[in-house]
Amino acid sequence: MEHIKAENLTLGYRHKKVVKGIDLIIMKGEFLSIIGPSGVGKSTLLMGLNATTSILGGRLNVLGCNLDRIGQNELRALRSKIGVIFQGFNLVARLSVLDNIASGMLHRKLLLAALFKYYSRQQYEELYEYMKVVGIEQEAISRCDRLSGGQKQRVAIARAIAQRPEIILADEPVSSLDPVSARCVLETLKNANKKYGITVISNLHQLDYAREFCSRVIGLNGGRIVYDGPPEHLSAAAVAEIYGKERHDPIDNTIRHFSYAPAALSAA
Ligand SMILES: Nc1ncnc2c1ncn2[C@@H]1O[C@H](COP(=O)(O)OP(=O)(O)O)[C@@H](O)[C@H]1O
Ligand SMILES: [Mg+2]
Incomplete structure (x- = not known):
């Protein structure tokens, strides 16, 4: 195709x-x-x-x-x-890894959940899968400004994947x-x-x-x-x-x- x-x-x-x-x-x-x-x-x-x-x-x-x-x-x-990834990561620095990745799902279903930082079990499981794909699950609740450049870029990839592009x-x-x-x-x-x-x-x-x-x-x-x-x-x-x-x-x-x-x- x-x-x-x-x-x-x-x-x-x-x-x-x-x-x-x-x-x-x-x-x-x-x-x-x-x-x-x-x-x-x-x-x-x-x-x-x-x-x-x-x-x-x-x-x-x-x-x-x-x-x-x-x-x-x-x-x-x-x-x-279409997911987009830039050289400069473009993450929300003060948000956690999990919340940054969840923002990729916004256009699908997660607006309220992301606003209140509450995820259903099913949503959490989906987010966890994306974190595992990029190998960042250990840092789920870390703030993104604490991560190394490579880790930040992997979060950016997970956020793009969460968009299901x-x-x-x-x-x-x-x-x-x-x-x-x-x-x-x-x-x-x-x-x-x-x-x-x-x-x-x-x-x-x-x-x-x-x-x-x-x-x-x-x-x-x-x-x-x-x-x-x-x-x-x-x-x-x-x-x-x-x-x-x-x-x-x-x-x-x-x-x-x-x-x-x-x-x-x-x-x-
Ligand atoms: N917003 C813009 N307005 C006008 N010219 C631009 C703009 N962005 C890039 N260019 C010009 O377009 C050309 C190609 O740039 P770019 O696509 O960024 O190249 P590369 O990514 O290969 O380095 C350059 O000459 C650059 O100056
Ligand atoms: Mg360029």
Whole structure:
């Protein structure tokens, strides 16, 4: 089943095209990473998938909704099926692990329970399952500001899972973590992907992590997809193209990234 289909999709901001005419199909249950140097449009692409960045051209279908002409109610319903995880955790610091995770269920049923911090046995059991999935059950009643970075990110994953999403979008979820915590967090995302069949799309700065955890890698450079395939097929040349030196492209007067000078550039 297709979860995402982009056709000649251009995304960006008012007067700036960032992602330029890409074609992309992502199937249910994929664990995919978007890699590339900073500023190439990874976040713009990821956040375009829940309609946070604007479509400037082409078509984008997410979970059966056409984002180029979606209404407010439909958009709210769509976003409830998409969990989002950021580099900065975005937890409520003074709330406990349990209450933060429960806030992921809000749109479903837990509004009153979360307000009064009272959970039925069944709700507690569900929350406990999510805590076990991310390995944070020992800290259930700890305040989130007492946790380490890696623990906080695992709480953020549990909160996203509690939303029972179809898709999780993770924007550089491990870039502020040490390597051991980073691996633990990516392992946790992978577990969620397997256990619940959630499609996971993650921006990753480090190629090593993409190789280790993902079944598919998208290399972005200059707003275009320069690689799309399994990590084991990433050749040195492909890596050089993805992480190529930034060059000024006189043709469309925007910054492009090339690992070599194309003929048009050398001639200019
Ligand atoms: N809110 C915004 N308004 C205008 N330009 C933006 C905005 N956010 C990002 N950009 C620009 O879009 C380009 C791509 O940014 P981004 O998607 O954040 O790249 P990456 O995540 O790969 O580092 C950059 O040139 C950045 O300056
Ligand atoms: Mg980014």
